Amino acid sequence: MLGIKEIDAASLAELLEARGESVRLLDVRSPEEMAQGMIAGGEALPLHLLPLQLDQFRNERRTLVFYCRSGARSAQACQFLARQGIRAELINLRGGIIDWVRTGQPLAPPTRQAAYA
Template sequence: MGLLNLFSQNPAASLSDSQLKEMLQSENPPILLDVRSPGEYQVGHIPGSSNVPVQFVADTMNQNNIQLDKTLVLYCQSGARSAQACQILRNLGYTAVYNFGGIRNWSYGFQR
């Protein structure tokens, strides 16, 4: 829980792959969003992630009634689209939004 408290002080914080892995294995894992295109997602993605292209992030969160304090971790190919999506979510009032950056930062294997 100490790690999660550290990050809750700075919702825009970046995460290392080991920090993300720890969060995903916790009792209350975050929602992991891959904001790349469906084609990019099909090539390979982090296990447990959902594909929500950046242009659909706001609508998807609203349609699924995701609570504003739910921990969200976003990633894309390089970190640019995930940073954009993080800003969109913060503007909507989400308070625990983290940018993992690019999928290349993940060293624990991919799912296809």
């Protein structure tokens, strides 16, 4: 998958704890899905808006971790950015927010930004 990495929910929780500011967490679900809760620190970026936001990733130095409901849309986001030549480390949350919750990880209220995504 174009050198894209995958991470499970428990490993993501550890990564966020250890590397916080050097990791950018992006939620590619719809605003309606985000309204049910997000992973704390996640940024709203619905998948259909990703091509319009491409420039913000061109010089990104942080690790980019994408998530969605099950991991399919976030994998598409990673693949799209890799095909566009984005050099940042791209990681997909395998199993998405479903596995995040299933492993007992908490959800945070949606960001104000999510309501307008």
